Amino acid sequence: MMEMIKFKIDGIELEVPKGTTVLEAARSVGIKIPSLCYLKDVNKSSSCRVCVVEVGPRLIASCTLAAENGMDIKTNTAKVREARRTVVELLLSNHKRECTTCVRSENCELQALAKDLNIRDIRFEGEKTTCPIDDSSTSVVRDQEKCVLCGRCISTCGNVQSVHAIGFANRGFSTVVAPAYHKPLSDTVCINCGQCIMACPVGALHEKENIKDVWNAIADPDKYVVVQTAPAVRVALGEEFGMPVGSRVTGKMVSALRKLGFDKVFDTDFAADLTIMEEGTELLKRLESGENLPLMTSCCPGWVKFVEHFYPDMLDNLSTCKSPHQMEGALIKSYFAKKMDIDPAKITVVSIMPCVAKKFENQREELSSENLQDVDIVLTTRELAQMIKEAGIDFANLSDEEFDNPLGESTGAAVIFGATGGVAEAALRTVFEITAGKELEAIDYEVVRGTEGIKEATIELPNGKSINAAIAHGLANARKLLDMVKSGEKKIDFIEVMACPGGCVTGGGQPIIDAKTREVMDVKIERAKAIYDEDKSLPIRKSHKNPYIKQIYEEFLGEPNGHLSHELLHTHYQKRNRF
Amino acid sequence: MLEKITEGKGTLEDLDKMEELAKQIKASSLCGLGQTAPNPVLSTLKYFRDEYIAHVVDKKCPAGVCTALMKYTIIPEKCKGCSICAKQCPVNAISGKVKEPFVIDQDKCVKCGVCMTKCPFKAIEKK
Numbered sequence: 001m002m003e004m005i006k007f008k009i010d011g012i013e014l015e016v017p018k019g020t021t022v023l024e025a026a027r028s029v030g031i032k033i034p035s036l037c038y039l040k041d042v043n044k045s046s047s048c049r050v051c052v053v054e055v056g057p058r059l060i061a062s063c064t065l066a067a068e069n070g071m072d073i074k075t076n077t078a079k080v081r082e083a084r085r086t087v088v089e090l091l092l093s094n095h096k097r098e099c100t101t102c103v104r105s106e107n108c109e110l111q112a113l114a115k116d117l118n119i120r121d122i123r124f125e126g127e128k129t130t131c132p133i134d135d136s137s138t139s140v141v142r143d144q145e146k147c148v149l150c151g152r153c154i155s156t157c158g159n160v161q162s163v164h165a166i167g168f169a170n171r172g173f174s175t176v177v178a179p180a181y182h183k184p185l186s187d188t189v190c191i192n193c194g195q196c197i198m199a200c201p202v203g204a205l206h207e208k209e210n211i212k213d214v215w216n217a218i219a220d221p222d223k224y225v226v227v228q229t230a231p232a233v234r235v236a237l238g239e240e241f242g243m244p245v246g247s248r249v250t251g252k253m254v255s256a257l258r259k260l261g262f263d264k265v266f267d268t269d270f271a272a273d274l275t276i277m278e279e280g281t282e283l284l285k286r287l288e289s290g291e292n293l294p295l296m297t298s299c300c301p302g303w304v305k306f307v308e309h310f311y312p313d314m315l316d317n318l319s320t321c322k323s324p325h326q327m328e329g330a331l332i333k334s335y336f337a338k339k340m341d342i343d344p345a346k347i348t349v350v351s352i353m354p355c356v357a358k359k360f361e362n363q364r365e366e367l368s369s370e371n372l373q374d375v376d377i378v379l380t381t382r383e384l385a386q387m388i389k390e391a392g393i394d395f396a397n398l399s400d401e402e403f404d405n406p407l408g409e410s411t412g413a414a415v416i417f418g419a420t421g422g423v424a425e426a427a428l429r430t431v432f433e434i435t436a437g438k439e440l441e442a443i444d445y446e447v448v449r450g451t452e453g454i455k456e457a458t459i460e461l462p463n464g465k466s467i468n469a470a471i472a473h474g475l476a477n478a479r480k481l482l483d484m485v486k487s488g489e490k491k492i493d494f495i496e497v498m499a500c501p502g503g504c505v506t507g508g509g510q511p512i513i514d515a516k517t518r519e520v521m522d523v524k525i526e527r528a529k530a531i532y533d534e535d536k537s538l539p540i541r542k543s544h545k546n547p548y549i550k551q552i553y554e555e556f557l558g559e560p561n562g563h564l565s566h567e568l569l570h571t572h573y574q575k576r577n578r579f
Numbered sequence: 580m581l582e583k584i585t586e587g588k589g590t591l592e593d594l595d596k597m598e599e600l601a602k603q604i605k606a607s608s609l610c611g612l613g614q615t616a617p618n619p620v621l622s623t624l625k626y627f628r629d630e631y632i633a634h635v636v637d638k639k640c641p642a643g644v645c646t647a648l649m650k651y652t653i654i655p656e657k658c659k660g661c662s663i664c665a666k667q668c669p670v671n672a673i674s675g676k677v678k679e680p681f682v683i684d685q686d687k688c689v690k691c692g693v694c695m696t697k698c699p700f701k702a703i704e705k706k
Contacts, residue, residue, distance in 0.1 A: 049607045059606050079606070086603035123596055 007071035022062040037150035038063040049087045093124045096145035102203040109201035136184030139192035139356035147204040153196035162476040165190035193302035193499045194356035194508015207356045217348040218261040225348045227262040232354040232418030232504035235530035239511040240385030241395045246526035251400020267403045269410030271328035272417045276543035280430045281560040294492040299323045301361035302499030312575035320570040325351040329374030330568045354507035380509025409548040412541030419528040420473035420503035421448035424496040436462040453477035469494045474501035585645040587638040655680035657702035664694035
């Protein structure tokens with residue numbers, strides 16, 4: 001039996017399992033201890049000192065203080081309140097306080113703390129950190145003058161993603177968060193996943209904004225502006241407008257996009273179906289030849305760059321498929337342009353993605369044809385919400401609208417691309433039916449769903465063969481999995497990886513979830529639930545049954561993995577250095 | 580805040596603020612360095628508060644250390660008018676007639692102290 005600890009907080013007798021921290025115990029009985037650097041399961045450094053409590057004569061940070069028998073904790077004394085106030089005032093005294101124009105205004109944990117602690121003036125104006133903004137990266141902008149040195153980004157980058165692109169540099173007052181050798185972020189192993197942005201309590205890290213480019217394109221009468229949306233956007237966008245986590249707003253989103261002035265609203269899900277056709281075929285071919293197994297998915301640009309940096313010897317294992325929105329972009333500028341008789345050079349493709357790594361991906365040279373990038377601009381879910389607000393659209397009261405066709409029709413299999421395990425499940429549905437040659441009744445592969453770091457499943461195919469599939473999310477898990485595959489410990493045929501923990505639903509471009517919400521709910525589960533509900537609600541749930549997919553192969557592409565698909569829908573990768 | 584006080588621009592509130600800040604840092608710091616770094620400020624405030632008050636209220640540095648509050652003056656009774664100090668002054672702040680007492684122009688003086696070390700009659704004082 002687990003050892004229990006008995007102690008008191010503010011006079012309340014408590015019994016908690018050994019190892020529980022005072023902070024966790026207090027919050028379990030509704031005592032609100034403010035905190036800043038503490039991020040559940042990610043960061044416990046007791047560096048910010050905001051969560052101090054009185055233990056006997058001393059003030060101790062409660063986030064790392066394990067409860068002990070007989071403790072008598074006080075969380076609300078004059079001493080505690082004064083100490084917390086001073087700590088936050090000192091943080092503010094070295095903070096670039098441009099709150100009204102800050103991207104995190106009203107969504108900033110430091111701002112909320114200052115408000116809660118009733119801080120009305122900063123008594124200690126002193127020296128301030130001066131550090132130029134690092135906007136070298138295509139995806140992430142770093143502003144050290146707003147940094148509170150909580151270390152949440154560093155823990156996320158190092159422990160959750162195992163990338164270690166940033167760390168603390170210098171000592172004392174000169175301490176900053178920086179890449180090794182103070183290099184610009186674009187010259188590092190940073191894979192642009194943006195999980196650091198999700199971890200940052202303030203505005204020190206944010207995505208590189210491309211909203212103006214989109215407004216300009218829409219305003220340009222010579223441009224035909226086409227937008228496409230990723231599966232995970234529709235289950236998170238509503239949160240930016242006060243809706244509960246996990247609200248599905250597909251119809252409203254389409255309606256809002258039309259109101260913003262886009263000429264066509266397409267769905268990346270269509271290309272996700274196409275990805276399944278291409279990648280499924282690729283998997284069957286590789287299984288037959290036995291070459292380059294395991295096949296690794298290539299939908300996630302963070303994961304792809306991770307492999308290029310850390311596992312360059314496994315580049316041949318990556319599927320050669322472009323990621324879905326790049327496929328969609330390529331088709332818009334070829335198939336669609338031809339069909340509508342529009343000059344591809346006049347088309348601007350905008351992708352709405354839950355991801356900041358896509359902002360790097362769409363600028364890759366190899367993802368273009370005839371000097372035209374497949375996708376011109378990538379916006380995050382947050383940026384789309386910003387545009388909708390800017391345009392004065394009453395999002396909550398919009399009526400539902402449908403995507404445009406032919407590149408807007410999709411199946412349930414495509415929707416689940418947004419959650420970890422989704423790509424694998426969608427591929428399995430199609431691969432199974434192609435080999436079986438008949439309809440499949442039970443299509444919910446529960447084994448590949450869920451939020452365990454690494455999931456494994458063996459699928460028996462009707463032709464007597466079987467596929468060993470493994471799914472990882474969060475790159476530390478992916479690294480573990482790859483190391484097991486390389487050492488020969490595991491024999492896997494098919495690997496799906498999404499760089500962000502939980503998959504795209506909790507990607508680096510999604511609405512930011514503060515530390516408090518992370519404690520009370522698992523947002524990745526809530527949003528994934530919405531994704532699977534959307535899948536269930538769709539009449540067609542297998543990619544190869546999408547009528548428009550059949551049509552595009554008949555009219556244009558020929559066959560999966562055929563000559564034209566290779567030209568338009570497939571790509572190659574490059575080795576990248578670690579430093 | 581200390582700098583402000585040494586420049587004679589401090590206020591009595593600054594003393595309270597400084598004391599409070601030092602106590603808070605001491606109480607809430609994670610490491611021993613943070614817990615002890617405020618000690619010099621706290622102990623001087625405790626044992627030498629009159630010196631702080633002299634800086635703040637009288638704008639004087641009794642120990643003669645704070646340059647901004649110091650003043651070099653020539654004691655006319657002792658000065659023989661030898662002009663050595665005027666020749667040594669790097670900013671030509673000292674003037675006078677030979678064999679009569681010299682004077683220091685306080686606006687020009689940079690408080691380097693050369694005049695005092697060179698005066699053979701100890702006629703220059705620092706306050």
